[in-house]
Amino acid sequence: MSTETKPDIEIDRSVGDFRYEMDYAFDAGVGLNEATIDYISDVKGDPDWVRAFRKEGYRKFLEKPMPTHWATKDLENIVFENIRYYLSQGQVPKRTWDEVPDDIKKTFERLGIPEQERKFLAGVEAQFDSEAAYSNIKAAVGEQGVIFVGSTEGLKEHPEIFKKWFGKVIPSGDNKFSALNSAVFSGGSFIYVPPGVKVKHPLQAYFRINAQNFGQFERTLIIADEGAELTYMEGCTAPKFETATLHSAVVELVAMKGAKIQYITVQNWSSNVFNLVTKRGIAHEDAEVKWIDCNIGSRLTMKYPGVVMKGKGARGEVVSIALAGDGQHQDTGAKMIHAADNTTSNIISKSISLGSGRSTYRGMVHVPKHLKGCKNNTECDALLINSHSRTDTYPAISVRGQGNAVQHEASVSQISAEQIFYMQQRGLSEAAAMSLAVNGFVNDLVQQFPMEYSVELKRLIDLEMEGSVG
Amino acid sequence: MSAHSLSIRDLHASIGDKPILKGLTLDIPKGEVHAIMGKNGAGKSTLAKIMAGHPDYTVTSGDVLLDGESILGLEPDVRARLGLFLAFQYPMEIPGVTIANFIRAALQARLPEGEELEATDYYAKLYAKMDALSVPRNFTSRSVNEGFSGGEKKRCEILQMAMLEPSYAVLDETDSGLDIDALKIVSAGVNALRGPNIGMLVITHYQRLLDYIVPDKVHVMSEGRIIHSGDKDLALKLEAEGYDWVEKQFGESGIKAA
Known part of the structure; x- marks a missing residue:
């Protein structure tokens, strides 16, 4: 099976499956080398430390092997030389939809983003290929000191907060794809919620891939300061192309003492997208990080949202729904790293496999020996629709020491005739x-x-x- | 055969190579309640499933007509939307789907495309029917048949029948697994739905049910055919004397012997 010869999968994906022709002012061309990275840094006007960070990420990307010793061999079908790593119209994110160029605006209108914003959101960022086209936050939320901008703007305008946490939750060399993201990242959100501020309505980002053979590498960093609360939602679509598209994001969350972050993903990628995403949060004392992750579509998704419970009483939760359609592989799960006493984690995963679809659950729960009063609950249920659908479960639970409790339940069921x-x-x-x-x-x-x-x-x-x- | 009946014409059907129905003819006019009785293995439940279009069975000849139109060859859901309802002997569990949502989806499926079921009207009707069938209100938020007692399952079937308002209903062994109190409640529910706009076929092994749902006609089924028909007194006679005499007199073995 190669990238070029994979047959089309006939699933109605009419919602996201459209594209308008674009003229890109900035195009890093096809393939990846040092010059590509310099081009991106030049276009974006990166400070030196970011350029150096990118170069280091690139080096690690080259060093790291494909993780095919444990993951699917389908990864070998990603042809990095064929991918375009940066495409934009050179736009600065607009604050009103009226200012967004028509060809980009009509895409987001068709996806219903401005309407959702009016109805129930506190703020929206809309990314088109490599850069955000629109970014706005309701005045009342902004007045409380909440920062919600694109990552490019974040690192330039708020370096004192950005630099402190960027790349700290997920080091660039965490895995091959986090290294790739570190080398070529563009777009994504930067959010800071000041101490005690509870943002009532969700902030939303929408990631849209429009170009063929394209790689989208957004980078999101969210910091909820002491006692702050935030819900962030992201949606993603791409039209269906003949050739592979790569989406490889890195998302870092930091919940300071007593803060709560809820991060919701509803992705609906078309069946040519390799979706290889690294997501992790740090929960300090009594803080809570919750990932609600819904994976529909894509050719291959590999995503294991994690929580490092660094402070006493911290809580981590992953709620995950994966639907593997015909020919698709959803390789998802969760990582829970207990690093303080009395920390609690909860993983609930449900997967559905249709036709020749395959869903894989990989879970990692780590409780070291010296900790006390830690609890983990893991439930993973799989539903198979057809007799040739497939599901696999790989739980890895290491719980040591006294007074820690762990519970794991798994089930596989089928819809009967x-x-x-x-x-x-x-x-x-x-x-x-x-x-x-x-x-x-x-x-x-x-x-x-x-x-x-x-x-x-x-x-x-x-x-x-x-x-x-x- | 009338244009206002559920009519089974010389029906032959099999599962795999094994014939199950061997020339069954039966006519249930709208407004009447008929009962089919017979020994275990006579093919009673199979008849119900074949009428509803269960994919395991093959009709080899004959026809099933609903108000004069053949329904063989139609998908089970199309038959249902034309007005055929089957109360299952063993209703299936559907985890995570509430009764309210299930019935709502079934009613929605009967509307023309683009038309939406009005939620307030729907719930008003649902609660009215539940009250009439003495079904507690908290029933609606439970998953369909999941963890239900035998009596709850059967009541849930009758509630669905009341909501979907079929023109013909087949009740397959609705009395099985019910104690006498549950039997009375379920029967009262069925009787409340009787009327000129519905024809019912009650399949049962025991006459007991027919004390509560009094049929207009009783048919005896044996070896895939109706071998004898009569009025409600036939059921009493079967209860008292068993099936052997009727099989001997009217059944295939009886005919051969004669």
């Missing part, structure tokens, strides 16, 4: 019956999503099921 017949007898089509059963399977997790996102999620599941039955 009798269940489908029962639902059909009530008047539901086979596809509608499948959708209903799948929605039922993830229902308890979907309840944790904000209303608007749970509706979207249900619609995405329905679309996947329609394409898979018949």
Whole structure:
């Protein structure tokens, strides 16, 4: 199986599957070398320390082997020389939609972003290929001292906060793809919430890939200072191309003492996207980091959101839904690193495999010997729709010492022909019956999503099921 | 055969190579309640599944007509939307799907594309039907049949029937697994739905159910055919004397012997 010959997978992806022709003012060309990195640094006007950080990331990227000794061999089909690493119109993020160039604006309008912003969001950032086209925050939120800008703007305008945490939660050499991101990152969000400020409505970022053979490498850094609270949501789409597209983000979260960060992802990548993302948060004393992660679409997703519970009483949680359609592989999971007493982690993962789809759960829970009063709960449930669907579970739990408790439950189930017949007898089509059963399977997790996102999620599941039955 | 009936014409069906129905003919006019009785293994439940379009069975000849139109060859969901309802002997569990959402989806499936079920009207109707069937309100938020007692499952079937308002309903062994109190409640529910706009076929092994749901006609099924029909007194006679006499007199073995 090579990148070029992989057959199209017929799933209705009409929502995100469109693109408008663009003229790019800045194009780093195809392939990756030192000159590509200098080009990106020049275009973005990076300070020297960022340029040096990129170069170091590039070196580590070259050094690190592909992790195919434990991960899928499909990674070898990523042809790094064929990818375009930076594309932009040279835009500065606009504060109003009226200022956003028409060709970019109509993309986001079609995806419903301005409408959602009006309805229920405290702020929005919309990234188009390499750079944010729009970034705005409601005045009332901004007046509380909340910073919500693109990462490029963040590192220039707020270096004192940015530099302190950037690359500290996830070092550039964490893995091959975090190193690649460190070399060529562009876009993503920078958020700072001052002590005690609780942002009531979610902030949202939307990541849109528009160009073929493109790699999107956004970098997000979120800091919630002492006692602050924030919900951040990200959505992602790309049109379906014949050739592979790469999305490789790095997301770092820092929750200071008593802070709470909830990070919600609803991705709906088209079936040509390699989605290889590193996400991790640090929770200080009594802080809470919660990842709610919904992975639909992509050719291959590898993503294991993590929480390092660094302070006493810290909590980490990962709630994950993965849907592997025909020909897709969702390799997802969670990492929970307990590094202080009385820390608590919770992992709930539900995966659905359709057709020849494959879902893999990898979990890592680490509680060192010297700690006391730590707890972990892990539940992972898999649903197989067809007899040739596949699921694998690789839990790695290392709990040492006295007085630490860990609990792990896993299940695999299948929708039976009798269940489908029962639902059909009530008047539901086979596809509608499948959708209903799948929605039922993830229902308890979907309840944790904000209303608007749970509706979207249900619609995405329905679309996947329609394409898979018949 | 009338345009207002559920009509089964000389139906032959098999599972794999094994014939199950061997020329079954039956006519259930709208407004009537018919009962099918018979020994275990007579093919009663199979008949219900075949009418509903279960994919495991193959119809080899004959026809099933709903108000004069053949429904063989239609998907199970199309048959259901045309007005055929089957109350299952063993209703399936659907984890995570609440009864309220399930029935709502079923009603939504009956609307033309682009039309949305009005939520307030829906809940008003649902609660009214639940009250009429003495179903507690908290029922609606439970997952379909998950962890239900036998009686709850059957009541849930009758509630669905009440909400979907079919023109023909087949009740497959609705009395199985019910104690006498549950049987009374379920029967009262079925009786409340009787009327000129619905034809019902009650499949049962025991006459007991027919004390509560009194049929207009009783049919005896044996070896994949209806071998004898009569009024409600036939059920009493079967209860008292068993099936052997009727099989001997009217069944295939009886005919051969004669």
